[in-house]
Amino acid sequence: MSLTAADVAEIMKILEGSAFDEVTLEIDGLKLSMRRGASGGDGAAAASAPARVEARRPTGAPASAAAPMAASASPALASTSLASAPAPTAKSAAASDPHVQDVTSPLLGTCYRAPKPGAPPFVEVGTPVEQDTVVAIVEVMKLMNTVRAGVKGTVTEILMRDGALVEYGEALLRVKKAG
């Protein structure tokens, strides 16, 4: 597992927006420490990544868990937007735009975009959503769990495939936040 440049940029942004002056992360042999410059710099990053950090991903597994590890490793990060997406996938990690938020699956199961087969989907790209708008159903052994947007805005991307297995924390769709 290794941090991407986008992840590092995101962490820098979070640090800047937080009340903390420095953050140290250790993830699978990679050590990242960042400190706000005392002389008013925008924040200096120093990362040292030994070659073995280029760990391979198991086939078929989502390509990032760096963010949730970071969230649990650092109180500075736990209080930021990262904490609201407990286990972002590669796709969501790539979304560094703070105006965009992923809606993630609260559990592992089969996801459905519509209330029943043949019915129109709960949401499409362009659909406006409120916090409590139902956007999908995740079925676990015949138990249907509704997933709500949890954010106000407009759907910009559908990431889930109807009837597919979604993991806990997998991004289902992307919403551009209102305002």
Add this chain to the structure above:
Amino acid sequence: MAIRRILIANRGEIAARIIRTCRALQIETVLAASEADRDSVPAGLADRTVCIGPARPMESYLKVETIVQAALGTKSDAIHPGYGFLSERAPLARLCESHNVIFIGPTAEQIEAVGDKLRARSAAEAANVPVVPGAAVESVAAAVLEGRKIGAPLLVKAVGGGGGRGMKLVEKLEDLPAAVELASAEAGAAFGDARVYLERFIASGRHVEVQVLGDGKGSVINLGERDCSVQRRYQKLIEETPAPGLSEGLRSSLHEAAMRFAARLAYRGAGTVEFLVDRKTGSFYFLEMNARIQVEHPVTEAVTGVDLVAEQIAIANGAGLRRELADLGRRGWAIECRVNAEDPLNDFRPSPGVVREVSWPSGEGIRVDTHIQPGSRVPPFYDSLMAKIVAHGPDRASTLAALRRAIATTRLSGVASNLSFHAAALADPEFQAGGVDTGFVARLLANRSSTEVAGHG
């Protein structure tokens, strides 16, 4: 149905261990991992990893429906539950049965039969397997009556408990009512079952267990015994096979009793029948049966050459029992140390964290089952087992010497470990003589100051 893909509903060293055998059998693996284990070593080894929920076991590894859904969603033919977590929960076996997923283990009914201490006890009696004198009690008044019959010292046990949890030792009969009340309340809170039973306490006993394999149709073989008497608060720390110093008569009586018990249940898969051997009289008593692969299975594998996980899969696959395994010779001696992330200097307190450096031993006759490498996390949510270091040699003395060298050359930093305890235990004259009882660890720790024990690291 041939098993082509197995969902592993576990974590840590046993997940890595199961994957190793699956690879050898060319069976694909899907690891069901919590959020805390997405980047673990087993996740890297599995063909696929799916995240089943947050770190806390109640929200991930213990969710029966989620595990079966993960198997169905990944088109896995079978579920291997490992040990702990859902391995001995009948609802998982039952849900698998109703959804045509193969549960690699016994039937739901067998899990229930051995999981309830009272049912297991009567099954033992029915199979003509001796049990410790004792009885279930419904009230404090009944406990006082029974207690007088059995005599002190005695143990108060939770019917639904296991692994020593919920057990109380009563030295004097006048302490019995209070102990029964407390044990019952604790058992109710911990297991949802407030029933308790009383049992004669064997002052000096050895924990000897027998590995069995059954085909589910009443045919059972045994693969020898393991001595697991080196325990601290009922948690096993060092295991070996064969059990040192047993007469051949006692040894074969134990094997036969275990097979009788398992055969009576028409037990399916790998299981272990545990006995308490009274060191004074040489009598033995049935303790319980574990309906799963055991942590300490590698010592049996070392001396028999049998891959127990492969046999579990073969039986689950309907390939039946290879009876010829029973006739294989046993070769040499094997001893295992469980390396836990716990601090002997602080009352063996768990020490979660990030492993900075680690160097596991290797060499002739040394096997290390582990999921820990530099940078690995030991999350606070799970048990603290980091590795099992197993030595195998031609006899006990050479095996013990090899294991001591292996422990001495193991390097581990970042988290505390019980390596110093193992070094001290293996060096102790009583352990070296062989055949210690379950009081050994308490004596060892009392005889040495904890700093002295730590100094052996």
